[in-house]
Amino acid sequence: MKKQTLFANQDERAKSLRRLGWNDHFERPATNEDLDLNRVARVLSAQRDRFLVTDGRAEWLCSPSGKMRHRRQWDYPVTGDWVLVDESVVQHVLPRKNTLCRGEAGSRGKQDGAAPREQPIAANLDTVFIVCGLDRDYNPRRLERYLALVCNCGMTPVIVLTKTDLHDWPDAVRAETEGLAPGVPVVLTSTLDGSGAGELHGYLEPGKTAAMIGSSGAGKSSLANMLLGEAVQTTAAVSRSVGKGRHTTTSRELIALPGGGLLMDNPGIREIAFASDGAGLDAAFSDIRELAESCRFADCSHRHEPGCAVLHAVDAGGLSQARLDNYRKMQREMDYAQASSEKSADRVEKERWKDVAKAIKRMNKRPRR
Incomplete structure (x- = not known):
């Protein structure tokens, strides 16, 4: 040592x-x-x-x-x-510049009144690479959740689509992804020919730190090896039958790159839970936010109100119903997390005084000498 x-x-x-x-x-x-x-x-x-x-x-x-x-x-x-x-x-x-965190695993969908606890994943990041493979791993709804998570933490996201050699029309998928994430850079990569490495190195200048998040089998470790120029992270093949990857990365580690940047690999995230409300939803769904500004009512829920610009966009084909449904789902989760957090604070105070009352009763029951 x-x-x-x-x-x-x-x-x-x-x-x-x-x-x-x-x-x-x-x-x-x-x-x-x-x-x-x-x-x-x-x-x-x-x-x-x-x-x-x-x-x-x-x-x-x-x-x-x-x-x-x-x-x-x-x-x-x-x-x-x-x-x-x-x-x-x-x-x-030392005080952090930022913290990448999520709701503690298992907290998604809890209905017991307890506030989901925040689980810090990494700190002091300049960029977060959201890694998604162009095989069975590609899932627009999950990409939206990752975006909301990263934006909720006030960090800069970059979507990295790996395994482009396994897809016949990668440019079409990039166009679809750019529609899901307006203004967010989308980079196509392949470890077979090294494509996309130059673009990613632009985010990894000397003194800059980036972290990779994504599902198991998305190609994060292979991407790290490509950017480093040598095999330092263990990789494993994705199951052909179910299309699921195995956890080849079991810990988070900063890797120094030849160009001076630092890259963090992360174990695959099975569950993307939110611990609190924040600006991440508006940032990840900026198109819905912009449409909402034209709604007749300022507090429009985008469900049944007359003059709702969001519902009109769905009817006109400018916004998919699946995207709106995912937005509503995450909004409910964040609202619940926020309400649970506020409720938890009150509960802690009540329980504290309840413990004090019990201690007083025990003291009163003691026989006097």
């Missing part, structure tokens, strides 16, 4: 960290707090009680401090975080 290295001066330290993605967002508060950059490192990979970190010169394993072990999941280090370390112990997570 390599321990942290010391730099000769502040400029040398900052330069080394900037190659890892350190920028003005982190540097200004660090300067104001007179932070010792010799203690700063970035998390390359996060396991339950082990973190692989780097300061730009060396990599070494760290464990969480005793205090950190008892913190909420949101405050626990994830891949991409900047942290303060003492030798081989992570003491603190």
